[in-house]
Amino acid sequence: MKRWIPLVLFAVLVGFFAKGLFLNPREVPSPFIGKPAPTFTLPVVGAAERTFSPEEMKGKVWLLNVWAPWCVSCRQEHEVLMSLVRERELAIVGLNWKDKKREAEQLLDQQGNPYVAVPDDLSGKTGIDYGVTGTPETYVIDKSGVIQMKHVGPITPEIWEKKFEPKLKELGA
Amino acid sequence: MIPELGHFAIIIALLLAITQAVLPLVGAQRGNLTLMAVARPAAQGQFVFLIIAYACLVYSFLVNDFTVENVARNSFSQLPEVYRITASWGSHEGSLLVWVLMLAFWGAAVSVFSRHLPDDMVARVIGVMGLISIGFIAFLLLTSNPFDRMIPPPPDGRDMNPLLQDWGMIIHPPMLYMGYVGFAVAFSFAIAALISGRLDAAWARWSRPWTTVAWAFLTLGIVLGSWWAYRELGWGGWWFWDPTENASFMPWLAGTALIHSLAVSEKRGAFKAWTVLLALTTFSLSLLGTFLVRSGVLSSVHAFATDPARGAFILGFLAVVIGGSLILYAWRAPKMVTGGAFNWFSREAMLLANNVVLLAAMGAVLLGTLYPLLMDALGMGKISVGPPYFNAVFVPLMAPALFLLGVGPLTRWKGESLPDMVTRLKWALAVAVVTGFALPFTLEGFNPWATLGFFLAIWITLSVLIGFRERLKHGARLSSLPRTFWGMQLAHFGLAWGIAGMTLVANYEQEKDVRMNVGDHTTLAGYTFTFKGTTEHDGPNYRAARGTVEVSRDGKLLNTLHPEKRIYNASGMPMTEAAVDYSFTSDIYVALGEPLDDEAKTWAVRVYHKPFINWMWYGATLMILGGFLAASDRRYRIAVKKLEAPAGAVARGA
Numbered sequence A: 001m002k003r004w005i006p007l008v009l010f011a012v013l014v015g016f017f018a019k020g021l022f023l024n025p026r027e028v029p030s031p032f033i034g035k036p037a038p039t040f041t042l043p044v045v046g047a048a049e050r051t052f053s054p055e056e057m058k059g060k061v062w063l064l065n066v067w068a069p070w071c072v073s074c075r076q077e078h079e080v081l082m083s084l085v086r087e088r089e090l091a092i093v094g095l096n097w098k099d100k101k102r103e104a105e106q107l108l109d110q111q112g113n114p115y116v117a118v119p120d121d122l123s124g125k126t127g128i129d130y131g132v133t134g135t136p137e138t139y140v141i142d143k144s145g146v147i148q149m150k151h152v153g154p155i156t157p158e159i160w161e162k163k164f165e166p167k168l169k170e171l172g173a
Numbered sequence B: 001m002i003p004e005l006g007h008f009a010i011i012i013a014l015l016l017a018i019t020q021a022v023l024p025l026v027g028a029q030r031g032n033l034t035l036m037a038v039a040r041p042a043a044q045g046q047f048v049f050l051i052i053a054y055a056c057l058v059y060s061f062l063v064n065d066f067t068v069e070n071v072a073r074n075s076f077s078q079l080p081e082v083y084r085i086t087a088s089w090g091s092h093e094g095s096l097l098v099w100v101l102m103l104a105f106w107g108a109a110v111s112v113f114s115r116h117l118p119d120d121m122v123a124r125v126i127g128v129m130g131l132i133s134i135g136f137i138a139f140l141l142l143t144s145n146p147f148d149r150m151i152p153p154p155p156d157g158r159d160m161n162p163l164l165q166d167w168g169m170i171i172h173p174p175m176l177y178m179g180y181v182g183f184a185v186a187f188s189f190a191i192a193a194l195i196s197g198r199l200d201a202a203w204a205r206w207s208r209p210w211t212t213v214a215w216a217f218l219t220l221g222i223v224l225g226s227w228w229a230y231r232e233l234g235w236g237g238w239w240f241w242d243p244t245e246n247a248s249f250m251p252w253l254a255g256t257a258l259i260h261s262l263a264v265s266e267k268r269g270a271f272k273a274w275t276v277l278l279a280l281t282t283f284s285l286s287l288l289g290t291f292l293v294r295s296g297v298l299s300s301v302h303a304f305a306t307d308p309a310r311g312a313f314i315l316g317f318l319a320v321v322i323g324g325s326l327i328l329y330a331w332r333a334p335k336m337v338t339g340g341a342f343n344w345f346s347r348e349a350m351l352l353a354n355n356v357v358l359l360a361a362m363g364a365v366l367l368g369t370l371y372p373l374l375m376d377a378l379g380m381g382k383i384s385v386g387p388p389y390f391n392a393v394f395v396p397l398m399a400p401a402l403f404l405l406g407v408g409p410l411t412r413w414k415g416e417s418l419p420d421m422v423t424r425l426k427w428a429l430a431v432a433v434v435t436g437f438a439l440p441f442t443l444e445g446f447n448p449w450a451t452l453g454f455f456l457a458i459w460i461t462l463s464v465l466i467g468f469r470e471r472l473k474h475g476a477r478l479s480s481l482p483r484t485f486w487g488m489q490l491a492h493f494g495l496a497w498g499i500a501g502m503t504l505v506a507n508y509e510q511e512k513d514v515r516m517n518v519g520d521h522t523t524l525a526g527y528t529f530t531f532k533g534t535t536e537h538d539g540p541n542y543r544a545a546r547g548t549v550e551v552s553r554d555g556k557l558l559n560t561l562h563p564e565k566r567i568y569n570a571s572g573m574p575m576t577e578a579a580v581d582y583s584f585t586s587d588i589y590v591a592l593g594e595p596l597d598d599e600a601k602t603w604a605v606r607v608y609h610k611p612f613i614n615w616m617w618y619g620a621t622l623m624i625l626g627g628f629l630a631a632s633d634r635r636y637r638i639a640v641k642k643l644e645a646p647a648g649a650v651a652r653g654a
Helices: A002-021 A072-087 A104-111 A125-129 A157-171 B002-030 B039-062 B069-074 B081-089 B092-112 B119-143 B167-196 B201-232 B243-268 B272-295 B308-335 B347-377 B387-410 B418-443 B448-473 B483-508 B614-631
Strands: A042-044 A047-052 A062-067 A092-097 A137-141 A147-152 B510-516 B521-524 B527-538 B542-553 B556-561 B564-568 B574-577 B579-582 B586-595 B603-611
Touching: A002 B272, A002 B308, A002 B347, A062 A072, A072 A092, A072 A104, A072 A157, A072 B574, A092 A125, A104 B510, A104 B586, A137 A157, A147 A157, B002 B039, B002 B092, B002 B119, B039 B069, B039 B081, B039 B092, B039 B119, B069 B092, B081 B092, B081 B167, B092 B119, B092 B167, B092 B272, B119 B167, B119 B308, B167 B201, B167 B243, B167 B272, B167 B308, B201 B243, B201 B272, B201 B614, B243 B272, B243 B347, B272 B308, B272 B347, B347 B387, B387 B418, B387 B448, B387 B483, B418 B448, B448 B483, B483 B603, B483 B614, B510 B521, B521 B603, B527 B586, B527 B603, B542 B579, B542 B586, B542 B603, B556 B579, B556 B586, B564 B586, B574 B586
Parallel strands: A062 A092
Antiparallel strands: A042 A047, A062 A137, A137 A147, B510 B603, B521 B527, B527 B542, B542 B556, B542 B564, B564 B574, B579 B586, B586 B603
């Protein structure tokens, strides 16, 4: 029976691939869409006494960008975010996720800071409340504090134009 | 007109592939020489028509024919000419056309360099390659036609991905595909042998040079990719365990195992079933890599298309080819008689250990690459597996294999006396252990990882030297040693050299992120970097801020580097173009980060000192040369009749 083992293993793999084809690795159906953004109060990177909480953003359409200094694709995205905020008014909050080495402040100093505030989620608990699966991820939150969209993976100029631009217009940003 | 000609040429190539597959296979079954004789001209004809198709595609890119969708999406009127040519394989459609072109090339090569093989073997091998061609050309025509028109055309193209506008990318994909697709030859030989039921030493000998050449190309492709990532991504890293890198690394590991197990099958007639299975596995992994990259099931910086139709087609094809070959294997396996008993300490046992470790490493990479997909498919959430997993699993697996690499080539077939071996190797072992421990102390003090790396590099190097010495002691002259021996030793020494480079760069590299104003300087690893500011600089299809950084040591100016920050005109994508000062002992790598003020006077600057990183590329080059050298050995070209008798057991040039 030994000689059938490779075939059986392969058949199992094909089953998984077939299933995988119909899953989109970039599109995570988030149960949080249409629900109020989970609240939190976290210290802010680079401002020792300040804290940030989503309530401050009420009345504004804003983006919650989950990033980390150790995340390579976030660095790519960082350049895109920098050019976005240079061109237009945009409220991006950068949730600094599990920055165990404490590098965020230095990095933002050197590479520029596209964020209006950088709450510091050292334990990663706030990320879990939002259902973060990895960095970078970006949530679009409307004026009443409800999550309207989630994007997994780095934002590129193309994705921005196709996905974010229309959504922000719709929400009246 | 030209694009239609190209489209038409692909259709003719498909018809020729069908002819190439059906007639020779039927002929070989029936013993009909006329039908078998179709194999060679059909394979060569298919190659010619695919060249025509490919030339049409390149022409469309060169003349900026934006009515062709593929050109409009991947090229740009300001794109320099050389990149317009390489853009032809930068897209999904174009790269698939290169894939089938390479496959046809290998088919044509088999048709030319197979004069010494029996007719039915040639017919079957070329026939099986025709079957693979049918699948891929059909895929090309049905889901990914590179010549699809877009009317009316857009005013200008969308430009090639700026990351790919680099000369490392000019040759990386073709070389990688040469390797990927080259394993189709070993696969076809294995299938042909399974069909005919003649799994003998001759089959292994015919497969060996093809496998080795494909392996050498794949190595070259992987190294070029790594070198590109190092220079172009701007982070100074050279291996990221990205799914696409893994997709090329898995066939490499399996192919390396295959090269070694083919040696046993040829010389000793042992492990036949295992070797056949490995040949099937290696090409299956190439196909799997194609599926993973092309279908978009894994998210990766490299993934091109997320079109379920394409993914479903490749998966179906994968299931037919791999599933079919494994059924054939299971059906024929009982017929394979394994010959040649061997001792637990013998060349065979060493090569078996090599195979087990390489395949375990391959399995670990496969698991890490697919794990996110498996979890997702099981509804267990989205996760990602990063470099920590791969480094933690891969290094402990490979270290013992590399130690055995020092012993294996010196071991006799069938059986070897352990005390003898200890006597032959004790000095080498002592020297390697002592230097391995001592070297880190001359640098930065005790470092177990550096010790392990140095030990292995020195150990393998000494073993290579001992291999030569023992051969010469037995009366051989350097010039009379067979090329297979030279090739093996060169590749093994190249690996040792590469390990030394990896160890040095991984343990002793230094980096610094600094904020620099005009005239500021910073020091790293004894070098002083002075930032002289940036100037505006216009490239053919981008605008750049071009920095000037002077590198000096002890007050003496060594070099002036010009890292750039580019914005590409068509896509608006920012790109970091690092500047590197290459030398034999170290690279000095400078990259511009972001401007930190409005006048662009102050910049974030990243400087790296990468000691001996070039040794990795040098070592890999030797491995590649070793592969080509071994494959060119004259004994592979000797006509079949003279070698029908089992190869002598005394031959030691595995």
